[in-house]
Amino acid sequence: MSRSLLGVLFCVVLVSVNGRFVVEKESIRVLSPYKLRSKHDAAIGNFGVPEYGGSMVGSMVYSHQNSYACKPFDEEKKQPFKTNSTRLHILIVDRGECFFALKVWNAQQAGAAAVLVTDDRDEPLITMESPGESADADGYIDKIGIPSALIDRSFGETLKAAVQKAEEDVVIKLDWRESMPNPDQRVEYEFWTNSNDECGIRCDEQMNFVKDFKGHAQILEKGGYTMFTPHYITWFCPAPFILSDQCKSQCINHGRYCAPDPEKNFGTGYQGKDVVFENLRQLCVHRVANESNKSWVWWDFVTDFHIRCSMKEKRYSKECAEDVLKSLNLPIEKIKDCMGDPEADVENDVLKIEQDRQVGRGSRGDVTILPTLVINDVQYRGKLERTAVLKALCAGFQETTEPPICLSGDMETNQCLERNGGCWRDSKSNITACKDTFRGRVCECPVANGVQYKGDGYMSCEAFGPGRCAINSGGCWSETKYGQTLSACSDSDITGCRCPHGFQGDGHKCEDINECSEGLACQCEGCSCKNTWGGYGCKCKGEKLYIMEQDTCIERNSTKFGWFLALLILGAVVSAAFAGYIFYKYRFRSYMDSEVMAIMSQYMPLDSQHHNQVTQHENGSLRQGSSGV
Numbered sequence: 001m002s003r004s005l006l007g008v009l010f011c012v013v014l015v016s017v018n019g020r021f022v023v024e025k026e027s028i029r030v031l032s033p034y035k036l037r038s039k040h041d042a043a044i045g046n047f048g049v050p051e052y053g054g055s056m057v058g059s060m061v062y063s064h065q066n067s068y069a070c071k072p073f074d075e076e077k078k079q080p081f082k083t084n085s086t087r088l089h090i091l092i093v094d095r096g097e098c099f100f101a102l103k104v105w106n107a108q109q110a111g112a113a114a115v116l117v118t119d120d121r122d123e124p125l126i127t128m129e130s131p132g133e134s135a136d137a138d139g140y141i142d143k144i145g146i147p148s149a150l151i152d153r154s155f156g157e158t159l160k161a162a163v164q165k166a167e168e169d170v171v172i173k174l175d176w177r178e179s180m181p182n183p184d185q186r187v188e189y190e191f192w193t194n195s196n197d198e199c200g201i202r203c204d205e206q207m208n209f210v211k212d213f214k215g216h217a218q219i220l221e222k223g224g225y226t227m228f229t230p231h232y233i234t235w236f237c238p239a240p241f242i243l244s245d246q247c248k249s250q251c252i253n254h255g256r257y258c259a260p261d262p263e264k265n266f267g268t269g270y271q272g273k274d275v276v277f278e279n280l281r282q283l284c285v286h287r288v289a290n291e292s293n294k295s296w297v298w299w300d301f302v303t304d305f306h307i308r309c310s311m312k313e314k315r316y317s318k319e320c321a322e323d324v325l326k327s328l329n330l331p332i333e334k335i336k337d338c339m340g341d342p343e344a345d346v347e348n349d350v351l352k353i354e355q356d357r358q359v360g361r362g363s364r365g366d367v368t369i370l371p372t373l374v375i376n377d378v379q380y381r382g383k384l385e386r387t388a389v390l391k392a393l394c395a396g397f398q399e400t401t402e403p404p405i406c407l408s409g410d411m412e413t414n415q416c417l418e419r420n421g422g423c424w425r426d427s428k429s430n431i432t433a434c435k436d437t438f439r440g441r442v443c444e445c446p447v448a449n450g451v452q453y454k455g456d457g458y459m460s461c462e463a464f465g466p467g468r469c470a471i472n473s474g475g476c477w478s479e480t481k482y483g484q485t486l487s488a489c490s491d492s493d494i495t496g497c498r499c500p501h502g503f504q505g506d507g508h509k510c511e512d513i514n515e516c517s518e519g520l521a522c523q524c525e526g527c528s529c530k531n532t533w534g535g536y537g538c539k540c541k542g543e544k545l546y547i548m549e550q551d552t553c554i555e556r557n558s559t560k561f562g563w564f565l566a567l568l569i570l571g572a573v574v575s576a577a578f579a580g581y582i583f584y585k586y587r588f589r590s591y592m593d594s595e596v597m598a599i600m601s602q603y604m605p606l607d608s609q610h611h612n613q614v615t616q617h618e619n620g621s622l623r624q625g626s627s628g629v
């Protein structure tokens with residue numbers, strides 16, 4: 001009986017001509033194999049955490065035994081997906097057999113970073129919803145923290161075929177950057193909710209969200225970063241039923257604004273019109289608070305009302321609501337004016353606007369699910385949870401205009417913790433290209449200890465420029481042996497690695513060259529060769545001396561050689577002495593000359609011609625000499 005009575009009420013959108021539900025999308029780009037390169041749309045699942053504003057690159061994996069992912073993947077706990085890829089794993093599963101959310105939960109537990117569900121029929125993309133209360137006995141839906149999306153059948157079959165062929169990694173990029181418009185420095189968002197807390201899992205979800213998100217919401221609102229508006233869905237009573245008992249008990253303003261009976265039993269307990277009236281009060285709280293530029297008070301009112309005036313505890317009443325208004329110092333009379341007379345046969349300004357807003361315009365689509373969050377006119381998909389929602393809000397700001405709350409540690413997604421986010425990392429120095437941000441993790445070669453790294457960030461990063469060798473040998477080969485450290489990094493090169501002398505390799509791996517066995521050295525007659533680390537030793541036969549430059553042996557103790565050496569040394573000494581003598585002689589002579597000249601000039605006039613000559617040759621000395629005059 002109650003079902004047929006409930007059917008009397010119509011949600012506005014159900015009778016609106018353009019009624020439509022918008023499927024929110026992300027894009028998927030196939031990066032490899034090359035012949036599959038393409039771009040596709042995917043419908044964002046309405047649970048888990050989509051990486052609004054971000055993107056994710058990963059390798060596709062598929063499980064033939066558990067293709068629906070309805071069973072846990074615990075048979076091979078260590079590596080449930082057979083792949084060699086170090087990238088993040090994106091699991092592709094088939095639609096059917098169990099709830100979407102359960103597939104995603106199983107995949108998350110097996111280490112998947114995201115899930116794509118292949119549709120099992122040819123149809124336009126649909127939004128995957130989370131199941132109702134009874135299906136979530138373990139509460140796993142709240143624990144889903146990875147994104148998921150539905151893709152159309154043909155694209156899914158193509159991907160699966162490529163993964164199963166296993167010729168090369170199927171690498172795809174999930175991209176949510178266009179899923180959330182970010183036109184300017186302020187985000188407008190609205191939350192479609194309900195004052196009633198007795199509607200099961202949905203009501204609990206929205207109340208928990210309001211409580212958890214209140215802090216963030218108020219910081220954003222007070223800072224002028226966001227403009228938030230609460231909304232409430234209302235129904236209306238079709239004209240022939242306006243005078244029926246059902247519409248009278250569920251509606252206010254003569255059947256214009258209605259809500260279904262919260263307990264779904266007419267006559268006893270709370271009635272639909274109690275809920276509509278409380279919804280109206282909450283709307284008026286926002287409107288009145290907004291007039292004095294304190295719109296964030298709505299969050300205080302709603303959380304306090306929920307705690308103090310819970311319907312579950314039978315304290316849902318006008319009196320209780322007014323106590324909350326008083327404690328928050330809100331103007332009760334103004335709010336009463338705003339609410340108007342619920343018995344009057346007239347439109348209510350506030351609720352009329354709500355009914356109009358319910359019908360979708362532009363990109364938003366109709367609001368048919370409670371609760372619904374709309375950000376920058378796009379319906380939010382994903383779980384209604386503080387961090388997930390804040391991330392989506394943050395993605396709604398024009399880049400670089402995000403408020404500080406978006407850049408705080410609280411917003412880190414911690415994706416780098418798992419498999420380093422699929423980014424490059426140097427295992428020795430722990431330097432990583434993975435950076436957590438609210439837009440999801442990015443793989444970007446870092447600047448570490450003042451040294452710039454360059455590369456693609458996924459597979460490779462290399463230290464670049466000055467100082468690079470000081471840190472982990474610039475990523476080049478380095479080894480210490482026998483108290484000696486050798487490295488393939490050279491500060492005189494801006495980049496790259498080169499094995500040192502005596503070694504061969506690509507610079508990341510260097511091996512000692514065995515000069516002896518390769519015939520590179522010690523080729524002299526009867527020599528014995530011994531390889532060492534980075535070099536070699538060569539011993540000549542008998543008493544001969546090894547000359548490395550020439551790779552030959554010479555006599556060491558023979559008299560001939562001794563004489564030769566002695567003569568050589570003697571020759572050198574003699575020539576040095578001779579040179580010194582010549583030099584000394586010359587300097588002394590010229591000094592004496594000028595000195596004698598100076599003395600002589602004091603006693604006898606020198607002829608001018610001679611004088612000129614001296615001036616030309618010994619200018620400095622002469623002057624010095626003459627200064628004594």
Ligand SMILES: *[C@@H]1O[C@H](CO)[C@@H](O)[C@H](O)[C@H]1NC(C)=O
Nearest residue numbers: 082083084085166167168169
């Ligand atoms: C993974 O590595 C093994 C051995 O290194 C190789 O036999 C196998 O083909 C690789 N699989 C893929 C999918 O690359």
Ligand SMILES: *[C@@H]1O[C@H](CO)[C@@H](O)[C@H](O)[C@H]1NC(C)=O
Nearest residue numbers: 228229286287290291293295
């Ligand atoms: C709140 O006030 C601002 C101006 O201060 C106005 O632009 C906005 O429309 C108001 N919001 C509502 C829901 O009345």
Ligand SMILES: *[C@@H]1O[C@H](CO)[C@@H](O)[C@H](O)[C@H]1NC(C)=O
Nearest residue numbers: 224289290291292293294295
């Ligand atoms: C609220 O802010 C608007 C614009 O920011 C301003 O015009 C208005 O005077 C303010 N109202 C109050 C009560 O402060």
Ligand SMILES: *[C@@H]1O[C@H](CO)[C@@H](O)[C@H](O)[C@H]1NC(C)=O
Nearest residue numbers: 417426427428429430431432
């Ligand atoms: C590298 O970082 C990881 C995680 O932060 C840590 O567990 C590990 O001990 C670090 N290793 C070194 C050598 O610092």
